[in-house]
Amino acid sequence: MLDAAIKAQLKTYLEKLVGPIELIASLEGGPRSAEMRDLLEDIASVSSRVHVAFDGTDARRPSFTVGKPGEPARITFAGLPMGHEFTSLVLALLQASGYPPKVSDAVIAQVKGLTGPLDFVTYVSLTCQNCPEVVQSLNLMAALNPNVRHTMVDGSLYQAEVEAQKIMAVPTVHLNGATYGQGRMGVEEFLAKLDTGAADRAATEIAAKDEFDVLVVGGGPAGAAAAIYAARKGIRTGVVAQRFGGQVLDTMAIENFVSVGHTEGPKLAAALENHVRTYDVDVMNLQQATALVPAKAPGGAIEIELANGASLRSKTVILATGARWRQMGVPGEAEYMAKGVCFCPHCDGPLFKGKRVAVIGGGNSGVEAAIDLAGIVGHVTLIEYDSRLRADEVLQRKLRSLANVTIHVSARTTEVLGNGEKVTGLTYEDRTTKELHRVDLEGIFVQIGLLPNSEWLDGTVRLSNRKEIEIDTRGATSIPGVFAAGDATTVPYKQIVIAVGAGATAALSAFDHLIRA
Structure with missing residues (x-):
């Protein structure tokens, strides 16, 4: 064996x-x-x-x-x-x-x-x-x-x-x-x-913490890099994260992180956390930020309010909250989440062995998902809103060579159908003819990109029309002392290596802000 x-x-x-x-x-x-x-x-x-x-x-x-x-x-x-x-x-x-x-x-x-x-x-x-x-x-x-x-x-x-x-x-x-x-x-x-008493004890402990010099919100690649660069400056550094590792934890294969030929998301996330913990960084995991309160006067403390009722104070803040899977926003999707509506073909694909599934999205992630699923399930229906697939040509050729794949372009998913317990199908509109079509199936894999985790910041820092945190070349936001990095920002390319560099930039900018204050 x-x-x-x-x-x-x-x-x-x-x-x-x-x-x-x-x-x-x-x-x-x-x-x-x-x-x-x-x-x-x-x-x-x-x-x-x-x-x-x-x-x-x-x-x-x-x-x-x-x-x-x-x-x-x-x-x-x-x-x-x-x-x-x-x-x-x-x-x-x-x-x-x-x-x-x-x-x-x-x-x-x-x-x-x-x-x-x-x-x-x-x-x-x-x-x-x-x-x-x-x-x-x-x-x-x-x-x-x-x-x-x-x-x-x-x-x-x-x-x-x-x-x-x-x-x-x-x-x-x-x-x-x-x-x-x-x-x-x-x-x-x-x-x-x-x-049941753990949350209250954690809130009490967090509320008693002294003011930080740099507080990083988020524990993905950008947040980890920011924490490391800040801690190496010898200043009081904290990280508050809903889950350390962030979106990287949901990534299967990583083959474009410079100097690392191949790794997997959970391994990289563990390495990032281990690296952070080699420094004097106060890591507060499983904590969700709910509000940012700007300093009331120049040189004052910025506050980050948490879901457990506690607040943290810091001279500077780095926002690195990352992104999450984008949902379709159609009737039935929320009702059948994890009852046939899925986001990870590697995780959930084997549960649909021999069955019929759909993949929503014709970019690289969607086409790759359809190719992977085609080797497991009975049939894959790929639905793309645009008039053509947007994936790399090599992926498209592979997809079109598979006998158990059907492709619909110019198609808008309109509803997820189910029997109250699980998904039974979906409907989509042909955007050219305006006709509605039904597809009977057991699973739907949504692969239509990411949404920035920035809702809690609306009304404080300036956000773009895509709800990304607007930053300048130094990672500064619209609020003095508040910086941002990674997939939650207006950085043009959402890549791990870019997030790491942006995290370092934000930390160095925060340090520069501190010494000039």
């Missing part, structure tokens, strides 16, 4: 096992069970501390548990944890053995203080870049607290269960048999939801 190189790497990792580990498999006669047997035997072959048994009684087959001998196992993998989830398996082995996780002592104490029972099930696809953080976070919690259990379920392997549970987006998390959440979540986010 594992090649020699991976087995050698795995052996190195498993030398860190603190104690013995037992893997108990529940198998049947199919090829996936045979693959799981091979995987577990490969793991046992590289470490004498790993024991494997094949007498499991789990109703999900194939599956296996990870735990200490003589104790009830609290971590289960229902499916082969390969692809993005192989790291989840390695971490589960280490942490179940007692190896300390890479989280703060405060987080560990908070996890251990949870009362239960808390029985989590996470539905994933092995191509989803957001799923591993959820799986790893819940596995960590299960390893630390006997009141927590967690099962990872590969949705493409257990399609009947996925359909019965009406799951149409991953990751989807169930708690004690009920839907708990969807999308990317980390340990701190789970704790914030489970520990």
Whole structure:
């Protein structure tokens, strides 16, 4: 199952096992069970501390548990944890053995203080870049607290269960048999939801913080670069972010970041955060900014109000709030979000294996999504508002060569249709003839660009007609002491490398503002 190189790497990792580990498999006669047997035997072959048994009684087959001998196992993998989830398996082995996780002592104490029972099930696809953080976070919690259990379920392997549970987006998390959440979540986010007093404690702690010299709002590439450049000047620097990493976390492959031949969004986001944390930067994650209050007098403090009721004060502020997926804004879209309306073909595509889907958008992202989906689903209908596709010609040629793809241009999506539980189709208008057409399908992937996260700034800093933060060549906004960088601004090209450079520019400009004030 594992090649020699991976087995050698795995052996190195498993030398860190603190104690013995037992893997108990529940198998049947199919090829996936045979693959799981091979995987577990490969793991046992590289470490004498790993024991494997094949007498499991789990109703999900194939599956296996990870735990200490003589104790009830609290971590289960229902499916082969390969692809993005192989790291989840390695971490589960280490942490179940007692190896300390890479989280703060405060987080560990908070996890251990949870009362239960808390029985989590996470539905994933092995191509989803957001799923591993959820799986790893819940596995960590299960390893630390006997009141927590967690099962990872590969949705493409257990399609009947996925359909019965009406799951149409991953990751989807169930708690004690009920839907708990969807999308990317980390340990701190789970704790914030489970520990009802956590938000109030965080608000009290934030409100007591001293004034910053530079406060960065946003934790994407622009925000990370701004924080690093500010901290290197030796000034008091803070970062407040709704989720560190921002839109990069939803990016699959990155091949144009100079000096890095290939990486993936979550890996780059983790590297950015690790780099920021090597400096004396106060990182406040999971915090949403709701208002900017300009200084009341020259040299006074600028305030950033947060959703939890706390406020932060700073001499200068750098806005790096990034962007989010643009929605169609048609009837039915909001109602069927995550019930067939999706934004990530890599994450959710495997849930639509053999089914009919649509891709909305004929730019590079839309055409790439259609090409990827065509290899998984039964049929793809691509709908483009313009009179022609706008993707690169090489992508268009590839798309047109696929037999299970239909392309409609000059087409305006008018409504998402559903049966109350899931998407059943859509309607679109032919912009040339004005005729309405219906397409029966099960999934819709929206790929029509991004919207800046700037609504909370409307009425304070000057915004363009596209609601982007207007900046000059130094990153300055219309308010003295307030700078901006990245995809939320009027910078002409929304690229990671440009955002990083803009973040550095904004930080240097903020420092210059401070020393000249």
